[in-house]
Structures are given as structure tokens and as C-alpha cells.
Amino acid sequence: MKALLTKAVGGPETLVLEDLPTPTPAAGEVVVDIAACAINYPDTLMIRDLYQFRPERPYSPGGEFSGTVSAVGEGVSRWKVGDRVLASTGSGALREQIAVAADRLFEVPAGIDLVQASALLMTYGTTIHALKDRGDIEAGNTVLVLGAAGGVGLSAVELAKAYGARVVAAVSSEDKAAVARKAGADDVVIYPREDMDKDASKALAQSFKDAVGPQGADIVYDIVGGQYSEPALRAIAWEGRFLVIGFPAGIARMPLNLTLLKSCDIRGVFWGAFVAREPQRNGANIEELFALWQDGRINPLISQTYPLDRAHEAIAALENRQAIGKLVVTM
Known part of the structure; x- marks a missing residue:
């Protein structure tokens, strides 16, 4: 699979696209084929080591994504292959596939586009x-x-x-x-x-x-x-x-x-920090967001999409305060 990686401290121009082995799920994990990864302001900070969390390099930026479950690890009963999901992971999502803890996923309701769903969390x-x-x-x-x-x-x-x-x-x-x-x-x-x-x-x-x-x-x-x-x-x-x-x-x-x-x-x-400390309250908030979306009271705006090999351009545009709505990288 292809993945965009940060290997050294720097701006969007330092990111590199590489081929990595396809992930396999550990116990309690699922593998998701990523459909879209939304770009957020922390992505601009993390690659420069200016954010409060600094993952060990090399890693992929990208903190929220949507996609389809493609493999399920031992002990996972809630999810099955083919389920449409979204998650917030902080980093790691600017790649074609990701292994993620099953309890971090939310189901994307029927009728909601996966690319647009990536811009919600x-x-x-x-x-x-x-x-x-x-x-x-x-x-x-x-x-x-x-x-x-x-x-x-x-x-x-x-x-x-x-x-x-x-x-x-x-x-x-x-x-x-x-x-x-x-x-x-x-x-x-x-x-x-x-x-x-x-x-x-x-x-x-x-x-x-x-x-x-x-x-x-x-x-x-x-x-x-x-x-x-x-x-x-x-x-x-x-x-x-x-x-x-x-x-x-x-x-x-x-x-x-x-x-x-x-x-x-x-x-x-x-x-x-709220998500980590109070996952049940956060889960209730996310369910409320889906209800508001299905009622037509919110509608995430994606102003531009980018392929994975141009994801650095999306990060640069957000860093320079040029974005209107959300910028999303599609796989």
C-alpha cells in the first residue's frame, strides 16, 4: 500500500510517498481501506514538531478518516468486513490502509457519502x-x-x-x-x-x-x-x-x-483529551451529529479534494489559511 510519511521535522514539502506492507489486524483491531482523509490544522503543526503530541517517526500525518473495514482481528465482534466507518486517530491516516483499535470506530449511516463523512469528526x-x-x-x-x-x-x-x-x-x-x-x-x-x-x-x-x-x-x-x-x-x-x-x-x-x-x-x-477521558460522552455527541446531519441541519463543506500524491498541497493550503471549509485527500 502507499503511504505519505514524515521522516524529518519540516513543512509539507518534506513529506514522502512510499510503499509499505499491507497491515494486518492485531487482537482488538480492524484494518480499514481508507476512502478519504480530511486535513486539519494539527497536521500542519505535527510535522514541524509544534504540536503537544509528537508521534515517533516515520509516521503518516492525517488524524481523521473514513473507509470500509477489510479485515477484523481476534476478539472483535462489533465490526465485520464491508462495514462503512470513520475514526479520529490523531495521526496515521494519509495512507491507503490503516490498522486501528476497533473501539475508535464509528459507523457511517446509510445515505451519507464516505468522502464527506471524513470531514465530520x-x-x-x-x-x-x-x-x-x-x-x-x-x-x-x-x-x-x-x-x-x-x-x-x-x-x-x-x-x-x-x-x-x-x-x-x-x-x-x-x-x-x-x-x-x-x-x-x-x-x-x-x-x-x-x-x-x-x-x-x-x-x-x-x-x-x-x-x-x-x-x-x-x-x-x-x-x-x-x-x-x-x-x-x-x-x-x-x-x-x-x-x-x-x-x-x-x-x-x-x-x-x-x-x-x-x-x-x-x-x-x-x-x-475529552475523547480520551470521556469516550461515552463523546460517543453521544457523535450520534447527535449524525442525527443533525440526517435532519439536514448540518452539512460538512468540502471545498477541494486531492489525491494522496498531492496531500502535501492540502496541508500547505491549510497552513497558509487559504482553505474554505474542509480539504480532503481521497484514496
């Missing part, structure tokens, strides 16, 4: 955990979503709307604004991509305040970080929840006096 799984478990979302809340046109950001727009919230999407271009509106955003703020001085930061904070309304944002969903976090915090509501999802624009330095003035919380969202 890390984005919508992160967001349902963020909004429900960390954000205490309620119908009627106002949610400000930073980076609202990427895969995670769009999942936040869709899920917040599904839970009855008013959504303000913050994006960096008119094209991305159109995507966010199509996903259901009630209002859009376009922020600058260039470095902001103090006056520009204040102007952005005022734009956020104008968009969310006089009561402020009950939830700020921050997938961007950097210079955008503080202006968003200034637009938060009394006792609002500021959710830290990621920081491709850099780790923000937040003035903690604002948390006192607004009596608000800054809450971290680490979905991967």
Missing part, C-alpha cells in the same frame, strides 16, 4: 463539545465565531444555528463572508489580515460590538487567536464564555482585567 466533534460541554449554549444566545469560513468555523456557524443561536461570523474576505452567510450566519464582520495597530484593534472591537449588539456575545468561539482575540473579548456579554479552540494567528495575550469587568470566563477546548 475533528471539526464538528470539536464544536459540539465546545458549544455544549464548554460553552453551555442555549437558544437565543449570540455567538461570535472567529475564522468562520474554515472547517471548524463553519461547523460552529451551523451547530450554533441548529441550537437556536444568533451567529455573527468573523472572516478575512468577502468570499469567505459569502460562505459563512450561506452556512447560516446572521451577520458578518470582515477583519484585516495585516498586522493591526492599537487604533485598528479598537476599531475591530467596535465592529464586533456593533454586530453582536448591545448585550454582547454570550459565546465567543475563537479558532484564530493572535491579534483578533482581544477585540473579540471586548465584545463579550456579561458572564459570557470565551472558548479557546486554536491559534493559527498566534497565542493571544489577554488583558485579564476584561474578565473582571465582564464577569466572563475564558475556557479552553481540548477535544482530543
